[in-house]
Amino acid sequence: MAALRSQPLVAPDPPAELARPPLILNRRGTAWISGKVSGIAEGRAPRWWWAAFLPSAGLTALCFAMIAYLVSTGIGVWGLDCTVGWAWDITNFVFWIGIGHAGTLISAILFLLRQPWRTSISRAAEAMTLFAVICAAIFPVIHLGRPWDCWWLFPIPNANAIWPQFRSPLTWDVFAISTYFVVSLMFWYVGMIPDLATLRDRARTRARKLVYGLLAMGWTGSIRHWRHYEKACLLLAGLSTPLVLSVHSIVSFDFAASLLPGWHTTIFPPYFVAGAIFSGMAMVLTLLIPIRTLCGLEDVITVLHIDRMGKVLLAAGSMVGYAYAIEWFTARYSGSPHEIFAWENRAFGPYAWAYWTMLACNAISPQLLWLRRVRRSMAAVFLLSIAVNVGMWLERFVIIVTSLHRDFLPSSWSYFRPTLVDIGTLAGSLGLFLTLFLLFIRFLPMIAMAEIKGAAARSGARAHGDPDPPGGLSG
């Protein structure tokens, strides 16, 4: 040890062209980061927040009103029929679950892959994940004919001595989603503890002190705390990583395990995971691009971040596009007239409008991201992310409804039309999602301050030739 100390190892600076770009711009120091991020949660709510919150809260109220109407009257207030048993309900469910993939992907997989740029966006993405899963979890419950009996899907010992049916993909869903929610929540919360402690320490009112104090769970920043914290994060990241892949695979089994042409496809698990990452990334972009400006976080969530997320979007979009092509190929290659018909009906049947819009949004529009200029244009990326959100919602709609509405017996073919309640429930769930997210940025540390300080300092130090970075997370 002594020998090592006597000859300090100095890594040579990389040449300028290989230097990593800084994660935090303008050489912002740790105090600035603490002040900036905590400030969002501390000061008076800005006007834009209220302007966003009030409509969102209104939509949330609409969501609950729609659910109340639905539960009191019956599923028939939606536009479903005996042929199309699932439509917007499950579309919304898969859509929200898909969005719920970005957070864990960013926090867990990028964490394990040692991608420090993730720190700027991970907290918000994780929060978004939780809120999306909450929105998603509403739909499997309210889409039931008798939602008050939804607990029968859980393996709860009961007087009837009837257990759930473990062959059903819906039962797998219950486990997959509840596990995913619990692990994501823990990951999010554990990661937030140091920042909650920061907020606690900065709190001026007694109530804030109390609440953040409770939430911070006695965090002192001791080396023991840091050590446990690091271990927990690593373990949770390890736990979450397979979940990112498994949850949407299992959701895809809802379709793949059936025998319906257009659903019964082995490509669904990877296809759904790619789609989920795609839509999740798009939703992160949709949320963060405006927030970055509104909260003045351009130095933390830099163009570089947006650029990299654009690249992920491009990769995922291309995978999804590949899946669309393969769907066509397998349908033709199968030689089964029903499979071929299912594909042709998607592309040229009554829902062709949905199919081609989906294709344009998901497979074609992301190709613009090959251009660096597009990736670095906030407006362009924002618009693209919206397109992808729309496209991914439509993708689920296309998969679910076009397969169902024309299946084996032509006598039962029908055409699904949504009702106002369908539309209201979707809009309401969007409102709920935004409301939760707005509350989150208002009351909780939106950026992982502790992590970003370390990462920024390190990368910033490297960039500026400082051989001995102060502190650090993974030291």
Add this chain to the structure above:
Amino acid sequence: MKNDAPARPAPWKEPRYWRSLDELARTPPFQEWLQGEFPDGAQALEHPVSRRRFLEIMSASFLLAGLGLGGAGCRRPEEAILPFARIPEGYDHGVAEYYATAMPVRGSAIPLLVKTHEGRPVKIEGNPLHPQGRTGTDAFAQASILNLYDPDRLRRFTRQGQAVAPAAAIDFLASQAREWAERRGSGLAILEGRASSPSRERIERLLRRRYPEARWYIHEPIDLQIARASAAMALGQPLAPAYRMDLARRIVSFDADLLGTEEDAHRWIHQHARGRQLDDDGRDPARLYVLESLMTLTGANADHRLRLEPARIPAAAARLWWEVHRQAGWAADEESAALRALANSYADPNSWCAECARDLVESRGQCLVVAGHRQPMAVHLAAWSLNHRLGNIGRTVHVRPAPAAAEKEGLPELAASLRAGQVEALVILDGNPAYTAPADLDWRSAQRMARTVIRLAASEDETSAACDWQIPALHFLESWGDARTGDGTVTSVQPLIQPLFGGASGKDGGWTDLEFLARIGGLEEQRPREIVRQTIRELAGSGDAVRQWRQYLHDGFLAGSAPAPASPAWQPGAALECWHSAAGSLAAQAASPGLQVVFHRDYSVDDGRYINNGWLQEMPDPITKLTWENAILISPRTARLHKLAHFDRIEIALRGRTVEGPVWIQPGMADNTLGLALGYGRERTGRVGAGSGYNAYRLRTAAALHADTGAQIRLVRRPGKKDRIACTQDHGALEGRPIVREASLDQFRADPGLASGAMRIEAHRPPAASLYSHPPLTGLHQWGMAVDLNACVGCSACVLACQSENNVPIVGRGQVARGREMHWLRIDRYYAGPPDRPLDEQGDDPQVVFQPMMCQQCEHAPCEYVCPVNATVHDEEGLNVMAYNRCVGTRYCANNCPYKVRRFNFFDYHRRPLDRLYRGPLAPKAPDERDLIQWARNPDVTVRMRGVMEKCTYCVQRIQQAKIARKIAAGISGDIRVPDGAIVPACAEACPAEAIVFGDLSDPNSRVSVLRRQARCYRALEFLDVRPRTSYLARIRNPNSRMPDWHEHPWSLEDALRRREGGRPGQAEPAGRPEGGG
């Protein structure tokens, strides 16, 4: 103690099953108890009452009312349930009883066996003992149970629209009868419909004697009597024809919808199915030729079909007559001369008539020619002439003497005498003339010309407005009466329940037609039961009257009362006269310009009498699959010509009158023709029937009751969102999918496995067994079903039987339009056109196939493994059973069902008010209607609440009952195997064609096992490896290779083969190749 429940009369020495409530109610202890109930009961309630005493009183009241608390829901019902404190002797709670009765229909009746539960009739079956044989029932009979419990029935005696006590009506009629008797009935006009009741005939004779100057009129909006009238004309005496479609090898129909809208259609369907059977002895199935304008059920089942504008059918019929005459080499005579001009006005462009005639000539004595009720007398006489000349009378068409119909005039004559002020009192016995009368009579104003109008009415309707007195008519299930079935057998009509709205005694609930007539006539005997008894005594002749009466009620008919077939001689005189007088006008009509119009009887609401029956309203029309309304049917070619699309609202102008309705483009319709179903568009009716369809009667004139010419149409508007028609089947093409399989007879004889094996779709069946090891099916019985598509004509009686048996709710028009009809059993109807023709022309002359589709009870059921809560599971006897209580309603099972036979309760349909959608538990409820409708429910079957999935389970309740009965009968012998045929599901029981066969597959000799071994047996979508327990027997067409529209393959098969890669028609694979072949 006075409040004891009445003891039932001492058991009779001999079996006496057919006991009525009325009989029960006349026993002295019952009467005594009845009289004493209220004072005593009231007294008892004033005093401190013990709980036990209270229960006694309440249970006795429940017994009295005959109220069964059936219909327990998935959840615990809210109503208080009180058990019997004392159970009447000989009464097994929950065990159904069956009574024979009959449903009178126009000039005939349908013999029935009605199941009652706790004194409530709940299900209607055909009477298998009846000499007509086990001919099932029709949809109207199945649905008539709902008419009984219709809350919109007329419940009160009214005078000038105000309710009066029944006694007032009795007094009024008694005084009137005295007055009329004094004046020998002058000024009295009696308007009735067709009826076949011998008692009514007898009462009428008595009335005629008492009121010799009274005038009798008859009005039947859709009169099917012409078959009899033409027989009388052709053969010179009152006769009723009966066809033997089972014996006829060649059948030609001149617009006769024998399988649908003609009288006794269920009988003809039964015979048709027999005639189409493919026997092992190599007998070929019958061949059916149809000339028609509409696409009817008969046309849909025809081997060759010639569609013609209505005005050209007489000419084509004459042409066919002429061709038969020519090819048979008969000498020219007066008849040929009389028909020559008419025959020449139809050119027979593709020698359809000539080849059809050749086939007839070649099968003399084994063919049958029938004309339909829409055709003029000349066509009927031509048919009789052909039958006579081809030697069919006595072989394929029988005639039996019918009671000579008394002279009665029609509605136009009545309207004229009303306007002339000759009618002082008008008595309306049946029908609703203000709605059904020809438009040119202006009946409503005519009816007001009578000083007094007295009417026996089933409901408040259009005619009620101009009635002074209205007497509620009893439903036939509440009535004493009688009727003659189509074969002339006198059949009993006996009440199964006290009149529903008549209070405790049932006296004030209404009158039967017999009682009404007897009171009009002031007869001494006014009790309908006694009237019928007297009639039966007269008809039965000598013998033990009591015994005969009892036997009559037990069996439901008077044995040997059908007259023997007569063999009268052909009398050409009347025919010649008719042809001479009609030929000119018919030929002129055939050439008339403008669109032609056909007014037709509706498959769902008849002539409008069933408008308030939700089951019938929601029954998809067998051809169009429309529900809840009628449309203007128009051929694809004519629609293109007038640039019309589905649902366009158009206005028809005919002889200065107009009517507006939606367009329905009907494949197979005659061009240049509009089909207008009668019976809809009522102005005044119950809550169910209000606002459905348009009223085609408004275009109908007395001179052209069935068809008219010279109509103009005008587009009113393109359809809006609200104009969507509630149709249960949007798509009519098979898309080349061999779901319904058919072959022509020659192909089938050459290659019996064609239909089942060589369609080759099964190539996609997985080669190996599934990865999942399914639990073995170890039950003693293994249930299965076979549906013979060759027998099924699509009549839809099964759909309603299933609805009635299984408490299937009606959902209403808006929900059907949303695709949420609840029928567990539906009949899919597909069209197949010539695939080598452009798409535009494929709908011109399509072939039609029907396929009853219900849960197939897959052994590897795809619905089961996807249910997360085990709500749908397999039982060890191979049934895919539903645990409604367990269902949470994910609908995954329905999504994964390839047959789409699962039905979801999107709302609480059973709790909804009659005329609205269910609006949640807090919505106001109508006070009484639900209770009444609940009485129609079958207590053996759970009533499902909202949010659960439901489906057919082969009538599992009947299976369980039969198994329990068998176990009891087996005793210690342990022989608990249910014999074949002991279980008949509701659909099979109602099916007139016996197309549905249910039984035990583990018994190799059961009927269903035998059918499954037939070469033409296949299973729908078998390549999915779901292993359905229901199999289908392919349909075999029997086309005539010399006909112009002959084609080697049926078009559906042709289409399937063309779409199959490499599979060219005629290159089908050899027979016997196992399906799939891996």
